[in-house]
Amino acid sequence: MTELKDTETRSWLEIELEDDMDEELEQAIDDARIPPELRALLETRKKSTLDRHTYFNELMRLQGELVKLQDWVRYKGLKMVVLCEGRDSAGKGGAIKRITQRVNPRNCRVVALPAPTDREKTQWYFQRYVPHLPAAGEIVLFDRSWYNRAGVERVMGFANEDQVEDFFRDVPEFERMLVRSGIILVKYWFSITDEEQQLRFLMRIHDPIKQWKLSPMDLQSRVRWEQYTRAKEAMFERTSIAEAPWHIVEGNDKKRARLNCIAHLLSVVPYEEVPHEEITLPERVFDPHYERRTLPAELYVPQRY
Template identity: 75%
Template sequence: MTQEPKDWLEAELLDTLDEEYENELEDAFLSEEIRRIYREKRPDQMDRRLYFRELLRLQTELIKLQDWVAHTGKKVVVIFEGRDSAGKGGAIKRITQRLNPRVVRTVALPAPSDREKSQWYFQRYVPHLPAGGEIVLFDRSWYNRAGVERVMGFATEDEVEQFFQDVPEFERMLVRSGITLVKYWFSITDEEQQLRFLMRIHDPLKQWKLSPMDLQSRIRWEAYTKAKEDMLERTNIPEAPWHIVPANDKKRARLNCMSHLLSLIPYDEVPHDDITLPDRVFNPDYERDVLSRDLYVPQVY
């Protein structure tokens, strides 16, 4: 039976909300004890209905931003930095969720290879920079050198110092080339990171996020704090300032980051031609072939 347009639209909207609920079922496998502790520590969680309403509103604006960037040929780079479990990935997921991956893409590079270690430090990042009409989100970036590489001893103090000498000019070069460069630091407290690590330990769907390096970051909390403060002080330049996102509340952090990003770029709504669905051409001589049942996915559900 053919659905009425109203029924079809309602089904599509419900499907959209289902996607949001799937993303938000983050404590489905948590132990009751961990869940209780987290709720006690965070009694002022944002109202769920308000969160979804604002999320969809901001995602609508991000589509307008995306269209404007593609239409004007602008180039945008957004850097997401912060401690492990600070919520960078969750914010990036909500930003890109409804956008065109041909226009907006995420870069999350693995540890450098031996060959990359011998290159100019910024070289491995340059190929991922945007062309005209593109937005690139870096889930961690060249600031690895000022953070994890420095704290974990993967870079010498001379290499770190050279990085601090080079990065302001490197970023000024990017800006001079026409790139809009936005830098976010997601900030969480010691207590909040501990709670999130405990949740990952008790959540089978998130244990993969907890690496040996993450565990080391707990031990070296103070060293990371000193490295972060040094980094923010020495790389906060007028052409590409840092923006700190208080991230103890994940929902508010995501919305605040999205709202702030939209406020930084003077985009306009791009006019679009009306879209009309053409009529299908029917060929009376066409007969659809009957395909083998072996080709179909089993109907388990």
């Protein structure tokens, strides 16, 4: 009887693992959808040497550690901010998705602000970011951040050189203030080559499911590749401070980039496993006088599958 129960338990655990794998595989298949127009071009692309089995196993192991990190942040009342910057299509969103995939969204949230409103343009530049900073026990990931001023706003002419210079003067002190307030500030730059960005943009153009990711601003980023490069170099030089240095994630290989980013993030905070009380599922209370009603058939979603 015990042997049968162990077999059933292993099967149940395997089923749960397969469900998790299927969820991740669904996203991987989406990333790998190749329009016919690009098959020839993709033949010249450097293939990843990271096999799928290793990727999935490492991803789930690291995501398990992220859950422990989040528990530790809550347990100790820490405050954590993770900035994700990089060129368009560099893989920021994919990495953020994997970081947040299995943690508690109540205490780990993503901030992706739209272009500033006319009112926000008249405010102190950092003002619209401040309300999104974490309270104790929270992790906040910024999908693009106040560094828009050093990148897209500078290159596209949305900020003049005086405003950019003010930003470079102010941002180190702003970030030192955040760190002094107890915030753990981690800054990532996702880096890809010119050729890889071109390929990813072409995939978006030819793939109807991904066309929403391509904006007129993205197209301009191709035209102004070298201007973005110079802006990035100036940003690193003037804003990589001891309290909050930049960390560059090589992003041509998406899977390696995700794993490397998560592994590094886990190394930033010396976390420990938080002790939890053993959870016992309580018995359901049955009311012998309650009779479950039969609901009208039209309330149910049709079972097409």
